[in-house]
Amino acid sequence: MINKKVSNVEQALTGVKDGMTFMLGGFGLCGIPENAIAELVKLNVRNVTCISNNAGVDDFGLGLLLQGKQIKKMISSYVGENDEFERQMLSGELEVELTPQGTLAEKCRAAQAGFPAFYTPAGYGTEVAEGKETREFDGKMYVLEPAFKADFAFVKAWKGDTAGNLIFKGTARNFNPNMCGAATITVAEVEELVPAGTLDPNQIHIPGIFVQRIFQGEKYEKRIEQRTVTPKS
């Protein structure tokens, strides 16, 4: 067994530097790597590019990095619900590359799987396809999209073992599995870290080969963005 365990978030983020490109899992605030984000704030790394479906809210998630003006560029599919983001974007301090959600996921998966690029129909005929190579297959037009290149991927799983194997819970899965192995170093934080051999190999969502470092996360807040309920009858 190859041991991927590191003892804390400080060790997990060793090597993180200004100007790097990071992938961060999560959809809205669901399944975000809360511990890694808090450490990035503490380290105060600057001029970073963040690949993440969303940009958090003003006081949580990636919003925390935006507050400290640590982010140079965001690559996302949807960036609402964040006033500071809007301010920095409109003032030109923050560069934003909006990418269709399925293309964003596939650019992660392509990086993970060793494909340099792929054709997708998403965005054909729109400004997203401007300047990009297009090609017809069976009478339909497609846009060539390159795989992402990133220095670190920060993902969050429910359970993991010391070999780096991961299991996700609920829709907190989202982009997290697609980002594993899609960057030079993948750092996984988990709610429950168990010894190798404890998890059923049949139930593993992401094999440890895609993970370089794993650590036990702490104090998960798991904030809910839109609490919608059916009243008790």
Next chain:
Amino acid sequence: MALSKQEIAQRIAKELQDKWYVNLGIGIPTLVANYIPEGIEVEFQSENGLLGMGPFPIEGTEDADLINAGKQTVTVLDGGSIFDSATSFSMIRGKHVQLTVLGAMEVAQNGDIANWKIPGKMVKGMGGAMDLVASADNIIVAMMHTNKRGESKILKQCSLPLTGVGCVTKVVTNLAVLEVKNGAFHLLERAPGVSVKEIEAATEGTLIVNGEIPEMSI
């Protein structure tokens, strides 16, 4: 009477067919789930990675790890499943989802749709809309026929930046049901009490009216 948003959703729900997987966008489309016709089985797909999406959880049982693409807390029905984002869009891009219902700011007679960006305003992003409209064979747009100033949103050509080209197959508005084919809008049904003339006046794009146009039944 023009339809309410609930009635637009109710009318769209009549398009659902047995054994279909359906993706519902945010806004009026979400309401479609409340009006599934009796006797058919459909499953709702949420592009953040959920198939077999159920209603909002009973108060007190909500789970931060279980949300829909609108970031609202939801439930999973029996037989539902959860998956990653790339798999989710494989379902969409690979045409395994039979129907997409979404909102729009503008629709054109060639099937173009604009629903993500207004120049000069804060752009929040396209989310999954570009993947959905570029992939699905069956796209129904739920929208108001005109904007707040009374101007038509059913156009010869979209003026806003496009989300997708030549993709919309049907439009259900507060006034009418329109089919989009051969470069024109074909009037299929009128809202109860709304005349063909009123619909023609509210439609900027080419409107084909063939014979007697029935009123919608809701």
